Amino acid sequence: xxxxxxxxxxxxxxxxxxxxxxxxxxxxxxxxxxxxxxxxxxxxxxxxxxxxxxxxxxxxxxxxxxxxxxxxxxxxxxxxxxxxxxxxxxxxxxxxxxxxxxxxxxxxxxxxxxxxxxxxxxxxxxxxxxxxxxxxxxxxxxxxxxxxxxxxxxxxxxxxxxxxxxxxxxxxxxxxxxxxxxxxxxxxxxxxxxxxxxxxxxxxxxxxxxxxxxxxxxxxxxxxxxxxxxxxxxxxxxxxxxxxxxxxxxxxxxxxxxxxxxxxxxxxxxxxxxxxxxxxxxxxxxxxxxxxxxxxxxxxxxxxxxxxxxxxxxxxxxxxxxxxxxxxxxxxxxxxxxxxxxxxxxxxxxxxxxxxxxxxxxxxxxxxxxxxxxxxxxxxxxxxxxxxxxxxxxxxxxxxxxxxxxxxxxxxxxxxxxxxxxxxxxxxxxxxxxxxxxxxxxxxxxxxxxxxxxxxxxxxxxxxxxxxxxxxxxxxx
Amino acid sequence: xxxxxxxxxxxxxxxxxxxxxxxxxxxxxxxxxxxxxxxxxxxxxxxxxxxxxxxxxxxxxxxxxxxxxxxxxxxxxxxxxxxxxxxxxxxxxxxxxxxxxxxxxxxxxxxxxxxxxxxxxxxxxxxxxxxxxxxxxxxxxxxxxxxxxxxxxxxxxxxxxxxxxxxxxxxxxxxxxxxxxxxxxxxxxxxxxxxxxxxxxxxxxxxxxxxxxxxxxxxxxxxxxxxxxxxxxxxxxxxxxxxxxxxxxxxxxxxxxxxxxxxxxxxxxxxxxxxxxxxxxxxxxxxxxxxxxxxxxxxxxxxxxxxxxxxxxxxxxxxxxxxxxxxxxxxxxxxxxxxxxxxxxxxxxxxxxxxxxxxxxxxxxxxxxxxxxxxxxxxxxxxxxxxxxxxxxxxxxxxxxxxxxxxxxxxxxxxxxxxxxxxxxxxxxxxxxxxxxxxxxxxxxxxxxxxxxxxxxxxxxxxxxxxxxxxxxxxxx
Numbered sequence: 001x002x003x004x005x006x007x008x009x010x011x012x013x014x015x016x017x018x019x020x021x022x023x024x025x026x027x028x029x030x031x032x033x034x035x036x037x038x039x040x041x042x043x044x045x046x047x048x049x050x051x052x053x054x055x056x057x058x059x060x061x062x063x064x065x066x067x068x069x070x071x072x073x074x075x076x077x078x079x080x081x082x083x084x085x086x087x088x089x090x091x092x093x094x095x096x097x098x099x100x101x102x103x104x105x106x107x108x109x110x111x112x113x114x115x116x117x118x119x120x121x122x123x124x125x126x127x128x129x130x131x132x133x134x135x136x137x138x139x140x141x142x143x144x145x146x147x148x149x150x151x152x153x154x155x156x157x158x159x160x161x162x163x164x165x166x167x168x169x170x171x172x173x174x175x176x177x178x179x180x181x182x183x184x185x186x187x188x189x190x191x192x193x194x195x196x197x198x199x200x201x202x203x204x205x206x207x208x209x210x211x212x213x214x215x216x217x218x219x220x221x222x223x224x225x226x227x228x229x230x231x232x233x234x235x236x237x238x239x240x241x242x243x244x245x246x247x248x249x250x251x252x253x254x255x256x257x258x259x260x261x262x263x264x265x266x267x268x269x270x271x272x273x274x275x276x277x278x279x280x281x282x283x284x285x286x287x288x289x290x291x292x293x294x295x296x297x298x299x300x301x302x303x304x305x306x307x308x309x310x311x312x313x314x315x316x317x318x319x320x321x322x323x324x325x326x327x328x329x330x331x332x333x334x335x336x337x338x339x340x341x342x343x344x345x346x347x348x349x350x351x352x353x354x355x356x357x358x359x360x361x362x363x364x365x366x367x368x369x370x371x372x373x374x375x376x377x378x379x380x381x382x383x384x385x386x387x388x389x390x391x392x393x394x395x396x397x398x399x400x401x402x403x404x405x406x407x408x409x410x411x412x413x414x415x416x417x418x419x420x421x422x423x424x425x426x427x428x429x430x431x432x433x434x435x436x437x438x439x440x441x442x443x444x445x446x447x448x449x450x451x452x453x454x455x456x457x458x459x460x461x462x463x464x465x466x467x468x469x470x471x472x473x474x475x476x477x
Numbered sequence: 478x479x480x481x482x483x484x485x486x487x488x489x490x491x492x493x494x495x496x497x498x499x500x501x502x503x504x505x506x507x508x509x510x511x512x513x514x515x516x517x518x519x520x521x522x523x524x525x526x527x528x529x530x531x532x533x534x535x536x537x538x539x540x541x542x543x544x545x546x547x548x549x550x551x552x553x554x555x556x557x558x559x560x561x562x563x564x565x566x567x568x569x570x571x572x573x574x575x576x577x578x579x580x581x582x583x584x585x586x587x588x589x590x591x592x593x594x595x596x597x598x599x600x601x602x603x604x605x606x607x608x609x610x611x612x613x614x615x616x617x618x619x620x621x622x623x624x625x626x627x628x629x630x631x632x633x634x635x636x637x638x639x640x641x642x643x644x645x646x647x648x649x650x651x652x653x654x655x656x657x658x659x660x661x662x663x664x665x666x667x668x669x670x671x672x673x674x675x676x677x678x679x680x681x682x683x684x685x686x687x688x689x690x691x692x693x694x695x696x697x698x699x700x701x702x703x704x705x706x707x708x709x710x711x712x713x714x715x716x717x718x719x720x721x722x723x724x725x726x727x728x729x730x731x732x733x734x735x736x737x738x739x740x741x742x743x744x745x746x747x748x749x750x751x752x753x754x755x756x757x758x759x760x761x762x763x764x765x766x767x768x769x770x771x772x773x774x775x776x777x778x779x780x781x782x783x784x785x786x787x788x789x790x791x792x793x794x795x796x797x798x799x800x801x802x803x804x805x806x807x808x809x810x811x812x813x814x815x816x817x818x819x820x821x822x823x824x825x826x827x828x829x830x831x832x833x834x835x836x837x838x839x840x841x842x843x844x845x846x847x848x849x850x851x852x853x854x855x856x857x858x859x860x861x862x863x864x865x866x867x868x869x870x871x872x873x874x875x876x877x878x879x880x881x882x883x884x885x886x887x888x889x890x891x892x893x894x895x896x897x898x899x900x901x902x903x904x905x906x907x908x909x910x911x912x913x914x915x916x917x918x919x920x921x922x923x924x925x926x927x928x929x930x931x932x933x934x935x936x937x938x939x940x941x942x943x944x945x946x947x948x949x950x951x952x953x954x
Contacts, residue, residue: 003563007492010567011491038594046601049846070575096565110544121523153825201803
């Protein structure tokens with residue numbers, strides 16, 4: 001395929017994409033296929049001779065679409081949203097065309113520099129403390145990671161490296177492995193599985209701090225465990241606070257936790273993967289109070305800020321903490337502007353795409369006001385769903401509705417709710433996933449798609465309510 | 478921006494991309510900007526109100542392009558190639574539109590399944606041993622990682638987890654940290670910096686094995702270090718072999734190393750990041766002989782197989798080794814088809830884009846023959862450059878030219894070659910990076926762009942030769 005054919009095929013693909021998104025409501029949100037469905041639909045080997053573009057394109061509807069879970073359907077209420085917008089898609093086309101691998105300043109100066117400035121823009125939208133911004137002379141700054149999992153891991157590894165160096169300064173004879181064997185990291189018992197995995201990868205003990213009745217870690221709970229662990233000869237070094245947990249969008253109390261971490265020289269990382277986007281609205285910014293105590297902070301614009309995956313924004317107060325943990329520089333990566341830095345020292349992969357283009361397009365084409373309006377609309381839809389649930393005596397709300405997630409259940413047994421969820425998902429009209437809260441099986445209703453409107457939410461509720469009636473009626477007989 | 482505007486803007490962007498690529502030769506391959514150039518060109522904060530698409534688009538040429546290193550210019554000979562093709566860009570548009578996050582089978586069955594099958598297709602193209610293929614009943618299989626760095630890290634972590642379990646089976650009282658403190662991993666002294674970094678992250682000792690005169694690790698060299706380390710009470714557990722090193726595209730002797738690793742129960746991972754693509758050609762496949770001894774294997778179709786970044790293909794013989802090291806499954810990720818597996822247990826991030834679409838489009842639209850022809854063309858161009866260098870008595874070839882990389886230098890001091898490289902890069906006509914080989918400063922000429930033709934290579938050589946003449950003349954005076 002040459003540029004001339006690409007002009008034609010690219011425009012056809014633009015139309016296919018626009019058609020797909022304009023008509024996504026008509027597609028069944030969750031597919032009917034069974035595991036292994038795809039293998040039998042295509043050959044066992046790659047073709048020897050080139051096929052035509054027509055052959056490939058017609059297989060999109062035959063092979064791919066029947067197995068797609070449509071995350072951007074207004075009937076998709078599972079997990080958390082993944083961001084999606086036209087400006088981001090246009091920027092990604094440009095990113096693909098430039099196709100640079102930004103592992104150093106010299107490898108593509110625009111890629112390194114736009115990222116630094118976009119993270120400053122975003123940091124200012126969130127009103128992050130000045131320490132977290134790069135500016136022209138700051139010692140902090142931001143970086144785009146692939147996912148929040150990577151950000152948590154990077155923060156944990158940087159904290160591990162920092163504490164080892166600190167202890168070795170006073171005790172030069174203590175080995176790294178001896179120190180690491182005593183380290184202990186903490187998170188909420190509601191924290192995402194990736195936090196536990198970061199501990200596993202980093203080879204350190206990871207303990208879960210029990211949460212209160214609002215599923216929030218409080219200062220006293222952390223303090224208690226710290227005292228026990230210090231007494232047992234362990235070395236607390238890292239606390240991952242969550243703002244907006246995955247099960248119920250609960251918020252750890254960082255105004256209490258931060259001062260404890262600072263006093264105890266524990267690195268506090270804040271994972272606000274989903275909720276972070278909301279902090280651009282003044283009314284939700286108080287949820288981030290306490291950020292001033294953190295060493296690193298992360299959230300995913302690729303979840304709720306209209307920037308397509310992957311774009312996980314991470315800031316640190318001291319770039320040197322992170323860079324020091326990873327920097328290894330062979331000759332083939334050295335260049336004249338070595339001191340200009342680059343974000344590949346802040347991440348696991350060395351290569352990186354020009355992802356900041358997506359942020360630049362989205363921030364400019366929505367404007368801060370447009371982005372705020374988008375967040376507020378989703379929160380409003382969640383509140384609307386909450387009222388519908390509350391108005392139905394058979395149901396209960398299982399956690400405070402703060403942003404775009406509603407946790408709810410039928411009053412009654414876990415089994416009852418498991419059956420209800422199974423029926424909801426089997427009907428294929430909408431798609432939800434469950435969570436476990438204080439031993440209870442709970443249904444999560446997350447407002448996800450950019451195109452979700454009040455009518456979709458009401459339709460979803462009436463469907464759920466109808467299935468619940470059927471179920472309860474059957475049980476009565 | 479709604480779908481209607483996206484139709485218009487998307488088509489304009491397709492034209493912009495086609496124009497950019499059709500005329501890329503006319504752009505200076507390496508930019509003139511100085512560090513910090515970009516910040517002053519754009520506002521300090523995101524706009525409050527939405528801007529128009531015209532405003533954004535006109536800034537591409539004003540703000541971005543002046544700072545781009547054009548990796549797809551036929552005058553770009555630095556690092557290694559990064560892949561780029563029209564079919565891959567079309568597939569990426571579709572990937573963005575579907576915008577699923579494939580962290581489980583249920584989250585998007587097509588995304589999980591196409592990836593499994595595409596890795597089988599690619600494995601068959603490489604004639605990988607059957608053990609590495611998933612098929613319908615295999616215990617091995619492939620996964621798309623973001624980069625080779627991640628693949629190496631994952632392999633090292635899986636090996637670490639496996640050896641710890643193995644030792645604890647016989648010695649249940651030995652702690653994990655005690656075992657880890659004795660572990661030692663190995664790689665070539667020519668291995669990529671990411672291998673060293675994997676050791677750093679995994680918290681294990683990493684030793685570099687000295688290479689022979691061809692920059693290749695031989696069996697005897699590994700054997701010697703293993704004996705010393707075992708005698709010192711260490712536990713060798715991981716060897717990362719490189720096929721196609723970054724400095725000179727050298728090949729570790731895996732037919733010698735593999736049997737040693739197998740006998741000593743050392744996990745052998747093979748990193749063929751750049752060279753791996755060539756193994757689809759029967760004439761280069763012998764370079765992969767010895768793969769049967771490996772536990773895991775990785776190369777980057779996003780380097781040399783026309784699949785845009787990121788797409789790093791990794792295979793393992795035993796999926797369970799990798800999955801066992803990472804699997805943590807909370808309720809919100811559980812679903813009815815749990816046993817169908819998914820590749821997110823094989824990687825650091827949880828989320829993943831629908832990257833296999835790019836492979837599917839590229840493999841079908843080029844066909845195996847088209848892909849082979851592409852590899853052969855690049856190798857031919859490197860051979861052509863090698864002959865030009867060899868015909869000039871002032872120069873020497875610094876390492877065997879096996880694939881698309883030529884390492885060469887002026888006979889004489891390192892300083893002389895450093896000045897020559899500086900002049901080449903300052904002239905901005907072509908772009909190269911150096912490497913260090915056996916204490917010598919060497920210039921690397923890597924055939925990179927899809928559009929590089931014989932005339933570009935000859936032009937590059939005549940330019941280098943001219944700059945060398947100028948330099949040598951100056952020194953004579």
